[in-house]
Amino acid sequence: MxxxxxxxxxxxxxxxxxxxxxxxxxxFLNVALKLHTRGEFLEQLDRIERDxxxxxxxxxxxxxxxxxxxxxxxxxQLVGQDPGRLSVxxxxxRSTLELMSRNRDFSKPxxxxxxxxxxxxxxxxxxxxxxxxxxDDCLVRNLSLDxxxxxxxxxxxxxxxxxxxxxxxxxxxxxxxLGAADALELxxxxxxxxxxxxxxxxxxxxLRLAKLPDPVVAATRKLIFSQFEKFxxxxxxxxxxxxxxxxxxxx
Amino acid sequence: MxxxxxxxxxxxxxxxxxxxxxxxxxxFLNVALKLHTRGEFLEQLDRIERDxxxxxxxxxxxxxxxxxxxxxxxxxQLVGQDPGRLSVxxxxxRSTLELMSRNRDFSKPxxxxxxxxxxxxxxxxxxxxxxxxxxDDCLVRNLSLDxxxxxxxxxxxxxxxxxxxxxxxxxxxxxxxLGAADALELxxxxxxxxxxxxxxxxxxxxLRLAKLPDPVVAATRKLIFSQFEKFxxxxxxxxxxxxxxxxxxxx
Amino acid sequence: MxxxxxxxxxxxxxxxxxxxxxxxxxxFLNVALKLHTRGEFLEQLDRIERDxxxxxxxxxxxxxxxxxxxxxxxxxQLVGQDPGRLSVxxxxxRSTLELMSRNRDFSKPxxxxxxxxxxxxxxxxxxxxxxxxxxDDCLVRNLSLDxxxxxxxxxxxxxxxxxxxxxxxxxxxxxxxLGAADALELxxxxxxxxxxxxxxxxxxxxLRLAKLPDPVVAATRKLIFSQFEKFxxxxxxxxxxxxxxxxxxxx
Numbered sequence: 001m002x003x004x005x006x007x008x009x010x011x012x013x014x015x016x017x018x019x020x021x022x023x024x025x026x027x028f029l030n031v032a033l034k035l036h037t038r039g040e041f042l043e044q045l046d047r048i049e050r051d052x053x054x055x056x057x058x059x060x061x062x063x064x065x066x067x068x069x070x071x072x073x074x075x076x077q078l079v080g081q082d083p084g085r086l087s088v089x090x091x092x093x094r095s096t097l098e099l100m101s102r103n104r105d106f107s108k109p110x111x112x113x114x115x116x117x118x119x120x121x122x123x124x125x126x127x128x129x130x131x132x133x134x135x136d137d138c139l140v141r142n143l144s145l146d147x148x149x150x151x152x153x154x155x156x157x158x159x160x161x162x163x164x165x166x167x168x169x170x171x172x173x174x175x176x177x178l179g180a181a182d183a184l185e186l187x188x189x190x191x192x193x194x195x196x197x198x199x200x201x202x203x204x205x206x207l208r209l210a211k212l213p214d215p216v217v218a219a220t221r222k223l224i225f226s227q228f229e230k231f232x233x234x235x236x237x238x239x240x241x242x243x244x245x246x247x248x249x250x251x
Numbered sequence: 252m253x254x255x256x257x258x259x260x261x262x263x264x265x266x267x268x269x270x271x272x273x274x275x276x277x278x279f280l281n282v283a284l285k286l287h288t289r290g291e292f293l294e295q296l297d298r299i300e301r302d303x304x305x306x307x308x309x310x311x312x313x314x315x316x317x318x319x320x321x322x323x324x325x326x327x328q329l330v331g332q333d334p335g336r337l338s339v340x341x342x343x344x345r346s347t348l349e350l351m352s353r354n355r356d357f358s359k360p361x362x363x364x365x366x367x368x369x370x371x372x373x374x375x376x377x378x379x380x381x382x383x384x385x386x387d388d389c390l391v392r393n394l395s396l397d398x399x400x401x402x403x404x405x406x407x408x409x410x411x412x413x414x415x416x417x418x419x420x421x422x423x424x425x426x427x428x429l430g431a432a433d434a435l436e437l438x439x440x441x442x443x444x445x446x447x448x449x450x451x452x453x454x455x456x457x458l459r460l461a462k463l464p465d466p467v468v469a470a471t472r473k474l475i476f477s478q479f480e481k482f483x484x485x486x487x488x489x490x491x492x493x494x495x496x497x498x499x500x501x502x
Numbered sequence: 503m504x505x506x507x508x509x510x511x512x513x514x515x516x517x518x519x520x521x522x523x524x525x526x527x528x529x530f531l532n533v534a535l536k537l538h539t540r541g542e543f544l545e546q547l548d549r550i551e552r553d554x555x556x557x558x559x560x561x562x563x564x565x566x567x568x569x570x571x572x573x574x575x576x577x578x579q580l581v582g583q584d585p586g587r588l589s590v591x592x593x594x595x596r597s598t599l600e601l602m603s604r605n606r607d608f609s610k611p612x613x614x615x616x617x618x619x620x621x622x623x624x625x626x627x628x629x630x631x632x633x634x635x636x637x638d639d640c641l642v643r644n645l646s647l648d649x650x651x652x653x654x655x656x657x658x659x660x661x662x663x664x665x666x667x668x669x670x671x672x673x674x675x676x677x678x679x680l681g682a683a684d685a686l687e688l689x690x691x692x693x694x695x696x697x698x699x700x701x702x703x704x705x706x707x708x709l710r711l712a713k714l715p716d717p718v719v720a721a722t723r724k725l726i727f728s729q730f731e732k733f734x735x736x737x738x739x740x741x742x743x744x745x746x747x748x749x750x751x752x753x
Contacts, residue, residue, distance in 0.1 A: 131672065145463060146464070149467060149470075150471040151471065160412070162668050163666065166438055169471060169472055170381075170382065173460065173467065173472075174459075187666055187668055187669050213647070216646070216647055220652040220674045221671055224667050224670055227659065399714075399716070401721040401725050407722065414689075416660075417629065419726055421632075424718065
């Protein structure tokens with residue numbers, strides 16, 4: 001029987017056999033934007049981290065999950081140009097940055113499993129996990145493009161560092177969705193597995209990582225990702241450019 | 252009937268059906284070094300950028316184009332050691348940097364088509380375009396090597412970031428020319444097309460990019476390439492090293 | 503008949519037909535840690551560099567070489583927690599950094615040939631050579647992982663820049679040894695050759711590089727690798743994290 005740590009409309013967090021499983025039920029932006037949800041999210045991650053029986057964390061999205069509509073709605077709302085609304089964007093980006101740093105600095109193994117349709121921005125949130133596994137039917141859509149905005153700071157920062165600036169520019173400026181095989185070939189993921197086996201494979205991966213002497217996995221993750229210090233500068237630039245584009249539309 | 256914006260020995264610029272086409276007739280260094288040509292180049296790019304009927308820009312080199320002889324002549328001239336001549340090198344590098352930043356910040360889609368023999372340094376100029384298409388008979392030669400000089404700052408800066416420092420070092424220190432297939436595999440280009448179809452394919456690519464909501468393409472390009480802030484420092488180091496090598500030969 | 507420049511338990515250095523060959527007989531950490539050995543190493547490299555008949559340098563490890571036991575012994579010793587011993591780690595890392603900078607700035611071509619079992623940390627030392635050739639039976643083991651420590655600063659700094667942070671994190675947090683074919687595919691090496699031909703192939707590579715106009719190879723290597731200026735900051739962070747992990751075990 002799993003022990004339930006959180007169970008709300010945005011995400012659930014359960015622990016079974018020493019592995020914590022985080023299910024995103026809605027787009028990550030819901031966690032980033034809703035003050036209460038965000039607070040509960042950080043609090044439960046802290047509990048999981050301190051709990052000695054928890055070996056590591058699996059991050060999954062629900063099969064029905066797609067951040068597309070929600071992100072579109074947010075963007076549409078923002079295009080409304082109310083200065084109060086623009087500050088939502090700032091809060092979203094800052095919040096995402098903070099939640100990602102929490103992920104980067106988590107002291108136990110973190111494995112991300114990506115299912116079904118998903119936005120490229122949401123996918124970017126997984127880029128600092130120890131392993132990324134994709135379900136074979138996974139499809140990553142570049143939604144920012146539809147909204148006429150450059151991709152989020154995470155993507156414009158990390159993607160050039162993972163696949164090179166040339167490939168990143170092409171990926172972020174074409175409407176084509178990215179299939180599991182493409183993502184694997186680009187080095188954005190570790191493995192592709194059948195959708196039905198994704199959760200089990202993620203759990204097995206956490207167990208493998210948890211067998212390595214502690215805290216080597218978390219320390220290596222932190223060392224690798226914390227050297228890209230200019231991310232904060234870049235995120236600022238990204239926010240400013242997005243706000244500028246949105247404001248120019250209001251004219 | 253194309254509308255002619257510029258038509259001089261170094262380059263031509265025409266607009267037809269909403270697409271501007273820039274033909275380099277001589278090596279890029281002619282544009283970078285000749286004060287008058289450079290002025291006209293920047294002025295015409297500004298006009299193209301402001302012109303609401305221009306959707307985007309195709310950059311091509313003439314089939315007869317090869318910067319090899321001109322670059323060799325410039326280097327030979329520089330080896331002459333006249334301090335006044337060395338300043339030509341400084342002007343060349345600064346000018347190239349300025350022209351490339353103009354390219355990076357251009358507010359409409361830019362697609363580069365690379366034809367026939369070309370120097371690796373000239374190829375580097377294309378690295379900040381939205382798409383790079385290669386004619387199947389394209390051959391990129393590493394001319395700096397013949398001249399006994401490290402490749403230009405653009406290459407020693409961007410190539411390690413596109414293909415990694417290990418591969419970049421090998422590419423920049425071997426005399427072998429780079430064929431279209433090699434360049435594609437290395438991630439230096441988006442597609443290889445038959446030489447006869449290169450211009451049409453570039454135009455089609457501009458149209459595809461122009462259909463995306465404005466200004467997402469230009470904003471993404473700017474975000475991706477402007478985060479490598481140390482390029483100016485690197486260019487300075489590259490200039491100094493080149494000058495030092497040239498001066499040591501005069502002794 | 504080769505001219506012998508150095509012949510000690512840690513390394514030998516000989517010159518034959520204009521090519522210097524450096525054999526590491528023990529793990530690189532012996533050169534880095536033993537004050538006398540380190541002094542002789544730097545002194546002989548200086549001599550080789552000044553000697554006009556030396557065209558370039560081949561770096562090899564002995565076939566029996568494996569730094570694994572020595573590195574384990576060092577780590578075990580360090581885990582003893584004596585503050586005097588912890589300073590050994592600081593000295594090791596600083597020393598490695600200095601020896602690698604010496605390699606990066608060497609004014610003649612440097613080709614590295616990697617044989618048999620080796621630790622990933624030792625392999626990292628080769629990453630700033632002009633060419634890396636692997637014997638087909640070469641096997642690179644991630645020993646730091648066994649010791650429960652993040653890989654050395656060289657690896658956590660350069661590997662993300664060579665293969666991207668995503669792939670680097672996976673490579674540095676899995677116990678699997680890396681075979682020659684894997685290393686080649688990842689772009690960590692230039693070629694794989696039969697073990698029996700490794701030395702000859704390295705010599706041939708030095709001759710090819712030495713035919714290029716001097717000093718283009720050394721200048722390009724220096725330009726490419728000296729732009730990653732934050733390595734010193736990163737090395738500091740890496741040392742601190744390692745010391746912290748070791749100290750926490752003593753509690």
